[in-house]
Amino acid sequence: xxxxxxxxxxxxxxxxxxxxxxxxxxxxxxxxxxxxxxxxxxxxxxxxxxxxxxxxxxxxxxxxxxxxxxxxxxxxxxxxxxxxxxxxxxxxxxxxxxxxxxxxxxxxxxxxxxxxxxxxxxxxxxxxxxxxxxxxxxxxxxxxxxxxx
Numbered sequence: 825x826x827x828x829x830x831x832x833x834x835x836x837x838x839x840x841x842x843x844x845x846x847x848x849x850x851x852x853x854x855x856x857x858x859x860x861x862x863x864x865x866x867x868x869x870x871x872x873x874x875x876x877x878x879x880x881x882x883x884x885x886x887x888x889x890x891x892x893x894x895x896x897x898x899x900x901x902x903x904x905x906x907x908x909x910x911x912x913x914x915x916x917x918x919x920x921x922x923x924x925x926x927x928x929x930x931x932x933x934x935x936x937x938x939x940x941x942x943x944x945x946x947x948x949x950x951x952x953x954x955x956x957x958x959x960x961x962x963x964x965x966x967x968x969x970x971x972x973x
């Protein structure tokens with residue numbers, strides 16, 4: 825006769841196994857492949873693994889010192905000072921805080937708000953105005969300029 829602890833361990837193992845099976849099933853159904861329909865098999869030369877950490881670092885790099893490219897055959901991210909050309913390499917766009925701020929300011933309808941955000945300390949101006957702060961967090965920053973969803 826199993827003890828209470830053995831029953832608990834067995835239940836937890838079963839729950840974990842079922843959760844892992846559901847995760848694998850979900851990933852099999854929802855794996856994204858650019859340019860492929862579900863009916864088409866993946867190309868033989870397509871990378872099996874993409875360097876997601878390298879892509880994240882490349883996207884967040886705002887230094888402008890290096891150019892980042894994704895090698896579509898191997899899945900590796902290449903950091904270089906030279907431009908890479910050809911179908912094998914795709915340029916990784918970088919995040920630009922200044923461009924994001926300007927895009928947000930352009931969506932505002934009130935010219936007073938636009939002038940205040942353009943001329944002063946952006947973060948303090950947003951934090952000081954509750955309406956602008958809520959507008960910033962609605963997810964419609966680059967949308968119609970109306971705020972909300």
